[in-house]
Amino acid sequence: MATKILLLEDDQLFNETLQDFLEEEGFMIHCALDPYSALDLTYKSTYDLYLFDVNLPYENGFDLLKKLRTSGDLTPTIFLTSRDDKSSLTQGFETGADDYMKKPIDLDELLLRIGALLRRQVRKERVNIGDYTLDMVAKTLYLHDKPLELTQKAVELLVLLVESKGEVVSSEIIKNRLWAAGQHASNGSLRVYITQLKKYFPQAIENVRGIGYKWIV
Structure with missing residues (x-):
């Protein structure tokens, strides 16, 4: 069964670029342009990985992941963001992120990071x-x-x-x-x-x- 990824990115062109690239690599991708839509998708499906932008409409990716972690959702998460300050990096990990990539994203590096994260994922409670x-x-x-x-x-x-x-x-x-x-x-x-x-x-x-x-x- 293909690895299922929830992609949250409000830049529609970049969202579509990531979707096309990852689907060509054999992943099943569900896309959202805002955190509320992404949250709805997490209620409907179980994912192997979250790829979340940070700067989003309505609320940021940190706040969304904090909600998910509080509810017991341990899905591995990579933040994709243009923020490069240490406080944002710290906040990302504190909310429960597993990895953090700064934009512009190198797609080959993203693929390597996804693979590494999925290999060390612990599914058992x-x-x-x-x-x-x-x-x-x-x-x-x-x-x-x-x-x-x-x-x-x-x-x-x-x-x-x-x-x-x-x-x-x-x-x-x-x-x-x-x-x-x-x-x-x-x-x-x-x-x-x-x-x-x-x-x-x-x-x-x-x-x-x-x-x-x-x-x-």
Whole structure:
């Protein structure tokens, strides 16, 4: 079955260009020109991936994704935007984005990013890791059905690493996902949460020096 993508882009010409390109690559594309239409489509269909513009009529792409994430929609999402400031990048990841591309979009690069994101997508609500079970939605780690006392950020970090499926996750991406804007996110703070997880998974997390961390189970 073809991968189904919801494309939200208010520039009709660019919307059609992306649709034509991705359909030629074998994807099934549903298109929307505004966030309200896109939201309606999410009620009618289940998608494998969202491609969202940020600057949109009525409300921006960040607000739309925040609504979807609040409702429990974990569909992988790539933002396509002309914004290039760090605060927008941070906001995009904080709302639950998985990737972020700045316009003008290189179509071949977009294809590579889509492929990488879909390969590491975790569809199951619960993932078994040896004797442990990770609830990806409730953000809770269990040992033999008993919830463990882990900080929220430690569990969110575990979810992010497990979702990566063996790919290196940079420290910058981790900090953007775990800390809100204005919060201090030092490498030392990050190491605290890595240490917490290594108590349960001593052999599963590899430190890739100068870059980030990798889940190797």
